[in-house]
Amino acid sequence: MKKNYQMRVNGKEETVNVSDTTTLIEILRDHLQLTGTKEGCGKGECGACTVLLNGEPVNSCLVFATQAEGQEVITIEGLEFDNQANRLQQAFVQEGAVQCGYCTPGMIISSKALLDKDPHPSREIIREALSGNLCRCTGYTKIIDTIEKASKEG
Numbered sequence: 265m266k267k268n269y270q271m272r273v274n275g276k277e278e279t280v281n282v283s284d285t286t287t288l289i290e291i292l293r294d295h296l297q298l299t300g301t302k303e304g305c306g307k308g309e310c311g312a313c314t315v316l317l318n319g320e321p322v323n324s325c326l327v328f329a330t331q332a333e334g335q336e337v338i339t340i341e342g343l344e345f346d347n348q349a350n351r352l353q354q355a356f357v358q359e360g361a362v363q364c365g366y367c368t369p370g371m372i373i374s375s376k377a378l379l380d381k382d383p384h385p386s387r388e389i390i391r392e393a394l395s396g397n398l399c400r401c402t403g404y405t406k407i408i409d410t411i412e413k414a415s416k417e418g
């Protein structure tokens with residue numbers, strides 16, 4: 265049965281009429297047209313669907329409407345005016361850490377969450393923070409180099 269769920273998405277109060285098993289990624293992409301968040305595996309393994317839920321990176325394919333109710337959600341679109349995320353995004357492109365780009369929004373969200381907590385992380389910590397974000401194109405070295413470089417400039 266469908267009912268109304270409310271949540272704050274990218275700073276805006278939103279109400280969606282969905283069933284309690286609708287996932288957050290479905291809400292974002294299909295109901296709010298926020299298609300920057302990508303769906304890869306759909307079962308919590310690839311990190312393409314990563315968004316911030318109350319500031320913490322989560323796989324939005326594993327979050328149900330009931331869990332998102334009343335919470336604060338930030339997607340890649342919500343980082344449009346975030347200097348750090350923009351710097352990261354530019355660095356990803358400049359350093360060749362983007363190929364097909366499918367993993368990139370999730371990588372940027374996870375990287376931003378990391379740098380918010382730890383502005384100058386070690387490579388080890390970067391690797392750990394991105395361990396849930398898979399990239400089938402680049403290998404991870406360029407991505408880790410990019411985040412390390414961006415953190416030094418920040």
Ligand code: FES
Nearest residue numbers: 304305306311325
């Ligand atoms: S689509 Fe959510 S983790 Fe892969």
Ligand code: FES
Nearest residue numbers: 363367399400401
């Ligand atoms: S750039 Fe293609 S999956 Fe990462």
